[in-house]
Amino acid sequence: MARERSSLRDNTSAQIGIGTLIIFIAMVLIAAVAASVLIQTSGVLQQKAQSTGKQATQEVSSNLVVKSIEGIRAKNSSTSMAENISLLKMKVGLNVGSSPVDLNQMVISISDGANNNDLIYGNNEKSYGTAMSDFSSSASADTNLEKLLTSTQASPGDNAAYFFTVSKIRDEDVSFSQGSPIMNTGDLVTIYVSTVSGGDLGYTTIGPVTTSGSQKDSTLDIGPRTTVSLVFTPEAGTVTSVDLVTPSSYGTRETIQLYP
Known part of the structure; x- marks a missing residue:
């Protein structure tokens, strides 16, 4: 084969x-x-x-930390004070490792349960098309606080209802100024929010400011037993919220500790 x-x-x-x-x-x-x-x-x-x-x-x-909140009552003397809180004084810092925060771009929303104000920094001219009336980048923090409480303009209206101001407490790297309020880690500032109510417009002094009775209405009403809600919204980073209830009586105290 x-x-x-x-x-x-x-x-x-x-x-x-x-x-x-x-x-x-x-x-x-x-x-x-x-x-x-x-x-x-x-x-x-x-x-x-x-x-x-x-x-x-x-x-x-980018995390803001609210260290404390104090309420200040308007007064004529140590025995003649407003029934409601006229100014919130808030100490604010940053968490460890936080990125810088530009307070000029931050929005603070405050509510008394019936009224709500969305506040921007006094030097911010983008949101309303104009900066806070009489705000000055070269002026002292107390001067700008006075303008917050007493000045107004045709648009958007009373400074007290649309703006907040800031003063620095600790700023080692000199990053903070009235014209450029930049916060870095380690910085500590005081944020002022006007809460003057319609019935308390005639008093002559609010905290360090002599208003001579010319303070403007913030539309807020923070009397005793009032639930107050604060929301801090930076340009970038997490939102910080604080909710508090005011004491049942303010007594004879000009400054009331509200938070923590």
Whole structure:
């Protein structure tokens, strides 16, 4: 019986000619275009990933901390005081490792249960199209506080209902000024919010400011047993909320500790 054998042959033939060359060049060009698209896409994705990571880090690291809140009553003398709180004095700092916070871009929402004010920093001229009436970047914090309590303009209206002011307590790196209120880790500031009510407009003094009875209505009414809600919303970072209930009686005290 004959044994069948098979043999393998090498195919040494190849495609030649101008047609083959054109196909080869086309394949090279397609591969180059595809590689260029991939490189460009990966670059865009990398940039977006870095930007998103930076924003996410800022969102979780920019945290305001409210250290304390005091309420100050307007007065004529030590025995003649307003029934309601006329000014909130809030000490605010930053958490350890927090990113810088620009108070010029922060919004403070305050509610007394019936009325609500959305307040911006006195030097912010973007939200309402104008800065706080009579605000000065070169003036002292007490001067700007006086203007917060006593000045008004046609739009948006009384400073007390639309703005807040700030003074620094600790600022080691000199990052804070009235014109550029930047807070870094370790900084401590006092934020002033006017809560003057309509029935307390005739008193002559509120805290360090002599108002001579010219203070403006904030539309808020913070009497005894009032639930007050404060929300601090920075440009970037987490929102800080504080809820408190005022004491059942203010007695003869000019300054009332409200928080903590």
